[in-house]
Amino acid sequence: MHCQAVWDFLLETNQEDWPEPVRAHVAGCRACQAAERDWRRLRQGLAALAAEPPPEPSLGFSARVRRRIEEAARGEAGEVLAERAARRLIYAALLAVLILVVCLVVPSSGPIRTPRSAEAYPLPQEMISAQNYPVFPGQPLDARYDFSFVSERPERGGGR
Amino acid sequence: MANPPQDDPEVGWIKRAQRGDGDAFEELVRRHERRVVGLVSRLIARRADVEDVAQEIFVKAYLAIRTFNFESSFGTWISRVAINHCYDHLRRARASRVAYYADLSQEGERALAAQADDRDRSGERIEERIMARDLAERLLRRAPPEDRVMLTLKELEQMSVSEIAEVLNLRESTVKVRLHRARKRMLEDLKRWRRRP
Numbered sequence: 001m002h003c004q005a006v007w008d009f010l011l012e013t014n015q016e017d018w019p020e021p022v023r024a025h026v027a028g029c030r031a032c033q034a035a036e037r038d039w040r041r042l043r044q045g046l047a048a049l050a051a052e053p054p055p056e057p058s059l060g061f062s063a064r065v066r067r068r069i070e071e072a073a074r075g076e077a078g079e080v081l082a083e084r085a086a087r088r089l090i091y092a093a094l095l096a097v098l099i100l101v102v103c104l105v106v107p108s109s110g111p112i113r114t115p116r117s118a119e120a121y122p123l124p125q126e127m128i129s130a131q132n133y134p135v136f137p138g139q140p141l142d143a144r145y146d147f148s149f150v151s152e153r154p155e156r157g158g159g160r
Numbered sequence: 161m162a163n164p165p166q167d168d169p170e171v172g173w174i175k176r177a178q179r180g181d182g183d184a185f186e187e188l189v190r191r192h193e194r195r196v197v198g199l200v201s202r203l204i205a206r207r208a209d210v211e212d213v214a215q216e217i218f219v220k221a222y223l224a225i226r227t228f229n230f231e232s233s234f235g236t237w238i239s240r241v242a243i244n245h246c247y248d249h250l251r252r253a254r255a256s257r258v259a260y261y262a263d264l265s266q267e268g269e270r271a272l273a274a275q276a277d278d279r280d281r282s283g284e285r286i287e288e289r290i291m292a293r294d295l296a297e298r299l300l301r302r303a304p305p306e307d308r309v310m311l312t313l314k315e316l317e318q319m320s321v322s323e324i325a326e327v328l329n330l331r332e333s334t335v336k337v338r339l340h341r342a343r344k345r346m347l348e349d350l351k352r353w354r355r356r357p
Contacts, residue, residue, distance in 0.1 A: 043315075056197070
């Protein structure tokens with residue numbers, strides 16, 4: 001029989017309850033005899049500890065607990081308030097950052113021009129062509145013609 | 161939520177305490193302070209810390225009393241809170257310990273050495289009993305927190321396996337295994353200490 005298996009009996013049962021193979025092993029094994037002796041003494045020591053009465057709570061223990069609970073409750077309420085204030089501060093800061101980012105990204109004036117709305121405004125050369133003046137790519141504009149109407153851009157929001 | 165026994169006055173105090181009644185909770189503290197202080201004194205080595213830790217346990221219990229659902233007795237519940245709190249306390253204390261054998265005084269070492277050399281098997285002498293008690297206390301103090309909790313509940317509080325299982329919210333088979341391991345480690349710790357140069 002292996003010593004570890006003997007230890008299992010030794011730790012869980014009293015000597016008188018050991019089966020015969022365990023008794024025979026312990027009788028011939030010095031290590032198991034020492035372990036049995038140690039465990040017996042430890043059990044004896046634990047029994048002596050168990051027999052000692054535990055200390056009594058001191059006078060006014062419950063009143064002190066109550067005071068401590070009241071302090072804890074006050075502390076908890078303070079913590080809740082502080083946490084709420086801190087959370088609001090964080091939300092306000094996040095909102096301010098968001099507004100700042102939006103202001104930086106979006107153009108400072110005018111409506112947002114999508115490519116489609118940009119197409120609604122004809123280029124100057126196309127406008128000139130529309131006045132029966134053929135303009136070919138690379139050809140300079142003729143100075144004899146009045147191009148003042150080119151600067152007359154259609155009103156904003158007129159296109160789509 | 162389980163149905164609480166209606167004839168037990170404690171049920172009324174618990175319900176009032178759950179609504180925030182401090183007087184009712186103080187009554188519960190008075191009823192269970194001996195149990196909690198006793199349990200803490202056996203789990204926590206430093207006597208100076210016992211009352212402080214016991215107070216912390218009751219504060220924790222007050223803040224969590226709304227979660228008590230009458231499935232177990234209030235005594236079992238407060239014991240569970242106490243054991244968990246002591247377990248955390250022991251783990252913190254163990255984490256701050258520098259050396260494994262650091263808490264053994266020279267006097268304690270001499271006592272252990274004398275114990276180791278003593279071959280008298282009678283075990284009846286008072287000196288031997290005192291030394292055995294000292295040895296058990298020191299080994300218990302050095303044990304890992306989970307072993308210490310198990311051995312304290314079984315050997316010192318003399319609770320049954322089923323009671324330990326209820327308090328720790330474990331299966332009985334788990335408690336048996338952990339208890340066996342704790343005993344084995346305690347015995348091995350003693351042997352290891354003896355082999356120390």
